[in-house]
Amino acid sequence: MKNTTEQAAPAKKRLTTSAMIASIAGEGQPTRPAPFGHALAALARERQDLVGLTADLGKYTDMHLFAKEFPERFFQMGMAEQLLMSAAAGMAREGFVPFATTYAVFASRRAYDFICMAIAEEDLNVKIVCALPGLTTGYGPSHQATDDIAIFRAMPNLMVIDPCDAHELEQAVPAIAAHRGPVYMRLLRGNVPLVLDRYGYCFEIGKAKTLTSGNEVLVISTGLMTMRALEAAEQLRADGVEVSVLHVPTIKPLDEATILAEARKPGRLVVTAENHSRIGGLGEAVATLLMLNGVTPTFRQIALPDAFLDAGALPTLHDRYGISTEAVCSQIKSWL
Template identity: 75%
Template sequence: MNDAVISKKPRLKTSAMIASIAGEGQITRSAPFGHALVELARARQNVVGMTADLGKYTDLHLFAQAFPERYYQMGMAEQLLMGAAAGLAHEGAQPFVTTYAVFATRRAYDFMHQAIAEDNLDVKIVCALPGLTTGYGPSHQAAEDLALMRAMPNMTVIDPCDALEIEQMVPAIADHKGPVYARLLRGNVPVVLDEYDYQFELGKAKLLRDGAEVLIISTGIMTMRALEVAKAFEADNVGVGVLHVPTIKPLDTATILREAKRSGRLVVVAQNHTVIGGLGEAVASALLTAGVTPPFRQIALPDAFLDAGALPTLHDRYGISTNAMVDTIKGWLG
């Protein structure tokens, strides 16, 4: 086949890099992190925005437009980004640092550990494409970021559910003195927690709905899925409770134990993260340490390098779509 023939063929399109996890017809808000940070910076002159060539893709471009003199674009150098953030924090600034979760947790881990966390500096690291929210494959899928960041001393770790929680999270982590790692949903982000009169509190889990047969302990986008699962089970008269745990570290052990102690319920931890080292193992450890032993299962990503492809296909393949979760839990209930 000659080059002329090849050049006339239409280029195939791919949906692999779709970062939005909004369902069809779902209410969304555009760039909730970027807008919330701009509002925060209007009131706090020490807030600065920093990124490693990903301002547009972490919604930090809104901050750059509003406060160009407080915006630092460090280029594709994540280690330098973290080191510079540490230096600015030493001088009294409060840096909000953005990049992709894989680049922060895998490429710049030692710089966060030694330059930021060891000195307990007031740096907020907010990272896009958490877990399986991109189809670009293992190079961009941060399936193990929570495990890595949970292991870092002094680091607070947050996995927000939706646009509302991201908006509420920004001022809350600004009020917290010390380093924070937060997952970020960017672009057009679903709004789901407004139906539950929700208010984010750092370090607190919230029971969004109750149920007698199943308790789903979830975080991040899996709380959206858990709420959809609970509604699906209503047709079968099966009560599914949803306990949302946005703060992975420090873990709200008291609330988790209180809900898990209630007899007769299957406890399922749902997370957009590998089964290794994330919320599931944190909850399991808390339950076992306290001598609380309900029937326990996990819905999570496998301990494997994940495929590339379109997100709906991948979510079905790896069991974190609503339909896949319903089928899995029905199987456990028998």
């Protein structure tokens, strides 16, 4: 007979993984809610020419904040990205400054021809702001825009911007609104990490900026990978490895002068880091720039593989595909 005084061993906590885990913020990391939505609404109070459009994704691109405050200037186009882009083009022709939001996969793959013919070829003043860039969702290839920069870099007239955090998004909104011409900007939505404020950073269109200095490694990064590069630089410093981080938020046009000046400094491993396929993104843009200018440091890429990625929880996927802080540290160490 079982001894009734014996206590049962505590059950082990079951570890689970879920595609619903979609935050890129680390535990305890400061965040700011819906920086794009709040910044757009604030700017619209000053500018009557701003209008907002979305393709049934107002809540999931933070456009709902603009819609609530300015319902007469908000247009819900339904699940029809081609119509969304065409309507935005028409509004731009009438003198408005449309901000059109959807998911990055739908803009780049589904509405490409409409953006090209209706907006970019005509050089219209449309701002296309798209959520779920790269590997920022666990819902698999149907929602992971791992090729959007490659697609849009090749489109004439179209500026391409990949902000790092909430601080930069808040500054980028008025900057792209003031810029005359079409813009594609990747969007981090929801509770977005707050990172760059600690570095006295100020966003400028077309400008790359050095955030940390180090004489062993130069990381040229964009988007959320600048956050990962900064975290990795801090960890590597504890191991005696000095890392310089150059943040490049504007992928097109590229700040060639700053990148070349940094890459020419002797004796440093040069690494590009991006939340995008290694095909056609920042890494290839920088490699081409360096080769054409005769700059030949040891060069490596941190990027997503040329593959359709798995579904699952983001922390798991970021480790698997090499864009977590720990993975960045490990790769850099292996190259030194």
